[in-house]
Amino acid sequence: MKRIRSRSLSDRIGSFVRDWSVPRQIAGQSSATKAAESSLSRGLRPRLEEADTVGTNICPYCAVGCSQLMYAKNGRVIHVEGDPRSPINQGTLCPKGAATLGLMTMPDRLDKVLYRAPHSDQWEEKPMDWAMDRIAHLTKRTRDETFVHKLPDGTIVNHTLGVGSLGGATLDNEENYLIKKLFSGGLGMVWIENQARV
């Protein structure tokens, strides 16, 4: 913090009155323009001025489907606000939607793959490639061990009851499509569910 230079009392009162917006408003200046200025606000610049990217986002919380404008600078989100064009939210957001920036930048945001070995009492970091290979291997192993081609009566079922998946209501349609396609159409999983029943 810069030390404030000591000035005479009359100096300070004088500059305060000149800087104070109320007398200027009473004098007829608009509170939306000149009369809203102060020595502090004159030095401020809109945060969005520095943004190098803006995109249209949809709020990730409930299903109302509010549109958001998302501003970024140097690959980092700096601001999220309601999109005034949207016929749903017309620029507004609720407390959750307004916290979208906080969600994206929260201190505990997970950014690495964590692994817990059987019977271990701690997490350990693992490389993504290793985890992907291991998950593919486990998926195949469990599928192969539990796969049923035909029931005893001859009905072809082509399914596994050994692997399940839960989740989807927070995801994109494209993601749900590939999940259902791979898990059901490829692997034969039948325990596929999401938040629709919770």
Next chain:
Amino acid sequence: MPSLGATYGRGAATLAQWDLANSDFILVMGSNMAENHPIAFRFVMHAKEKGATVVHADPRFTRTSALADIHAPLRAGTDIAFLGGIIRYILENDLWFKEYAMEYTNIATIISPDYQGPDELDGVFSGWDEDSKSYVLDSWQYEGMKVPSSLAEHHATTTESFDETSKSTSEGPPPQDRTLQHPNCVYQIMKRHYARYTPEMVERVTGCRADTFLKVCEAMTRNSGRDRTGAICYAVGWTHHSTGVQMIRGAGIIQALLGNVGRPGGGVLALRGHTSIQGSTDIPTLYDMLPGYLQQPHAYRKHKDFDQYLETEQTPTGWWHNFPKYAVSLLKAWYGDHAAKSNGFGYEWLPKIVGDHSQLPMTMAMRDGVIRGMFFLGQNPAIGGSNSKLVQAGLAKLDWMVVRDCADTETASFWKDGHLVRDGDMRPEDIGTEVFLMPGSLAGEKDGTFTNTHRLLQWHDKVVDGPGESQSELWFIYHLGLRLKDLYAGSEKERDKPMLNLTWTYPEMGPDRDPSAEAVLKEINGYTWADRKQLTGISDIKDDGSTACGCWIYSGVFPQDDHNQSRSRRADGPEGPGTHLGWGFAWPENRRTLCNRASADPEGKPWSEKKRLIWWDEENESWTGHDSVDFPKDKAPGFDPDWSSHPTGMDALDGRSPYIMIADGKAALFAPSGMKDGPLPAHYEPLESPVHNAVYPRQSNPVAKRWEEPDNQLAKPGDPRFPYAFTTYRLTEHHSGGTPTRSVPVTAELQPEGFAEIPTELARELGIGNTDWIVISTLRGEIETRALVTDRMQPFRLAEGRVVHQVGMPWHFGWKGYATGDVANVLTSVVGDPNTSMHENKALVCNVRPGRLTRGAPTRGDG
């Protein structure tokens, strides 16, 4: 949503949220809309400003109640008694919209002479089989005619028992008595069925005073007719019951009787809780359906091969007659060149289900060791799943599990600091589950579409990369698929064919080889197989293998190679029609109001100038108006089928059939098929209730799903150990299982800690002060939390002076993040609605005592 599906033909909100501003009356019930869907609630307030009456019927007094004209308090789980009372009021006072309901609903249709209702059969409908605890549906049918359900999920169960010689819907119109005098016409059956739902009975059962209830009835019926419309908004306050589907059916019946559906400001709005929960039902990560509400093949139904599957699922009349086109084109999208007419388009590679594989039995299957590996993709069942301790016991039995989320979750860390470890039941070294916790990208960090609560697909842009190693689910599932394809490469086994034959080629982008979300959406929209031309809409989809389409109801969202309609952002100006057809894409075919043929009278004219939406243009012989038309564009209002030619599909529906997905084109006041627990809603008490059923001798829904086991017991009705009603709910500042808000500083600061609301009278009785610690217990477990003593929770005064106190608790909290609290779902049980397997966490019974829990002691309480 089978309820709206069985009633109107599609299980989705019938109107857009912004259209609520055009309503003259709005009932919010089973929802705390002002707090949980605040932005949508603005339209309710717009309507109110313009003079609409707003009613909130809910067990709790909330901000929604505070902003409503009338708050009607009712005991949790008694909504059908309330709605049944409204139906009786409408019929007894002859206040239904006759021109609408006579033409557009099945009110005049004659039902089988074998039908009997619960008023005649001690609380069950005809067809009840006590041994199998299920219904045979023959006696619910139209007289001499079988009526297939519009719900993919229920086609087979409701047609198996039919007499094959009975008449099909393509052989003539349903039998009707338009004088409504026939004792078994729907009108007379409904009058008998609801006769006992008098205002006095409503008060005895729900605790809502008869005069308040009557005010609601008066306001509702006053706002029906040519010039006025009303809407009903509901949320999980209805679905989370063992009778949840029938509650929504009750709303469906009322809206059809009052002639509100398909019209501006009218209809039923389902307010859903997750950003794309509608999308994940349309393109279902659900066990029982394929994309577009096609039935997942079932081992015990007539689904043996593709021909049999099509024969079973294709309805003779109505839109679902097109079923084969959608099934063939889906298989083509999945198996490509390997899907040919000669092999039933690869139908056999689809897995067949063998029963209920939904989340509740999934919990049991984990605990029982049937499921050995699990993927949790943005879902946190340790908090959101019923009977949380049982869920965690299931996780401990798995060989491996993958959790993908934006932060550590209670589910991912159950082995470290979950209830099993905290309560001393298990130590981490006893738990053999191999756990992967992977960082997931959020919207803004990936491209894609969400489908909102009113069926609107909206594209969101990738603006930045997710932090560190975060990846989208699209990336994860695509690269997992590539690895699995490698692992299975070269296999000659029959069982590995689906994996090998699955089409899995998507353009990759960037250094992380991100699959293109646009390419996936193009496949969902569909294209011609030979030359990869985008389909322009549903009518382009073929049943001969020449088209591939991932989800037929979404066709039209990407109609040209360079036109992504979900990304379109052209809203109507203030002078525009206000349907906003240029903003995003609403399924099907960009229709904003479903069944909008009903916005015109039987002759095709708008019911009134004020309520115009679409109408018949005599000159051009076509339907036209402000919305995309949900009806064959050139079918004249006066059209009648030529029954001598045994018409099929849409040819069998007359020009006055707005409900095109239903086999006879009419809204089903009486549902001859599609419901497992009755053709009309009847009041049953929740499976756990402090009182006995005052309406019927049957206590609870006889078909409800129960899994009563030592770790999932239910209290008997009126059990003195658990004297209080208990309900769960959500807060504005938190989201579902809590991961995306409890770890976010700003939302955590706004709602920092768990609590339970208890009525002032009860707090005084038990010596509990505001913010004191209390212990809440059920037969499943005990938890501790802070008491919020409030007059917002009012005791209910029921029959014979009985007073029932009610406790309410938000269920978001857990032990991760900044905002923490005990887990409400430790108290709840694994039970389900028979139609949807939806749990009943909105109505159970509990005990309350002041004080704290001693952790480490056994927590399975006996009260």
